[in-house]
Amino acid sequence: MAQYFQLIISCISLLFLLFLLPSNSEKPLSFQSLKHLKGCQKGDHLEGLHELKQYLNKFGYLNYHSSKAHDDDDDFDDFLEAAMKTYQANYNLNVTGTLDSETLSKMVMPRCGVPDVINGTNSMQTNRKAHHHRGRKEFHTVSHYSFFQGSLRWPAGKTHLTYWFDLATTHQDSIPPFVRAFDKWASNTQYFTFSETQDKESSDIKIGFESGDHGDDNPFDGPGNVLAHAFAPTDGRLHCDSEESWSIGAIPNYADLETVALHEIGHLLGLDHSQVQDAIMFPTIPLGAVKDLHADDVQGIKALYNI
CATH class of the missing domain: 3.40.390.10 (Collagenase (Catalytic Domain))
Structure with missing residues (x-):
């Protein structure tokens, strides 16, 4: 009986998929296009590095309104390294500034479109406090959740x-x-x-x-x-x-x-x-x-x- 119900559920799920499968077979630029950049680091000039910059710009890590930053070239510059380090810190990765295997694996995953950094505010780091211990700066997480800038919420009583x-x-x-x-x-x-x-x-x-x-x-x-x-x-x-x-x-x-x-x-x-x-x-x-x-x-x- 359990197998019968499982079969029904599977059929319903597959029917649902038929309705929502993409109708356009022509895929746009994918995060997967970053894979050939694995191992790149500051000082490199590689064809396609501008795509990594565009990814980090999309989710708030780079600000190309600055005249000193360029999203249309393939140079791994100081700005890109700094953005990479911020991304790695947010995702609990080794902060190397290099597009290593773990960082690449995280970047090519499907994700939410809401940026991690909004208007220069990195909300994923706002609940971390720095403490000094024997000459080293260590971060102790107070809490992991975060709020939008200004702690936007529904009005009191609007439940x-x-x-x-x-x-x-x-x-x-x-x-x-x-x-x-x-x-x-x-x-x-x-x-x-x-x-x-x-x-x-x-x-x-x-x-x-x-x-x-x-x-x-x-x-x-x-x-x-x-x-x-x-x-x-x-x-x-x-x-x-x-x-x-x-x-x-x-x-x-x-x-x-x-x-x-x-x-x-x-x-x-x-x-x-x-x-x-x-x-x-x-x-x-x-x-x-x-x-x-x-x-x-x-x-x-x-x-x-x-x-």
Whole structure:
């Protein structure tokens, strides 16, 4: 009997995939294009290094508005090395400034489109304090969760949030994973409650599947790269890339929709990215993986809303 039900679940998941498989077979520039740069370091000049710079610029680590930094050349300069070191520190990697194997493996993983560094503020490091010990500077983590600059949150007393699905872009089978994700945040925080509404204008949260440039200044980049993004309170927009291969549950080479929904709802509530790899707010998620809320996520919400 158990095998029978498992077969039914598998069939439903595969049916869901058929509806959401990418319709465009022509892939845009992929993070995978960084692989040939493995081992590069300061002083190198390699064809394609500008793609590494563009990656780090996309997620806030480089600022090319500065006249001293150039994103269109292939020189591994001081600015790129500094950006690499910040990235490695954020992801608990060896801080070498070199594109080593571990750093490359992290960079080519699918991830959230929300930058790790916003307007020069590295929220993933804001909860770390420096202490000196026998002449060495050591960092002791006070907490791993982080908030958006200004600790943006929903107004006091606004504990019930409504969400609306753009049914012109959202398939019916993708709705239950979102509902389960909202329920998990509600039950674990014991603060927020959520309900679906059909009224777009009055809704607090608006959810849709988009592709490419969809009008929010955060264009999607096609299959396998940025999976989704959401905005800090009280914006309420949450967008998933319709060109991704989505699944319900853990299926190799597919992105679990409920896992991604949990992460993006965290942003909607005011959490930024966490340094805890097991936390739902960690920026990357391997294809085929399923994650749930972590104590770090719940503690972050409780700290943000003083509950």
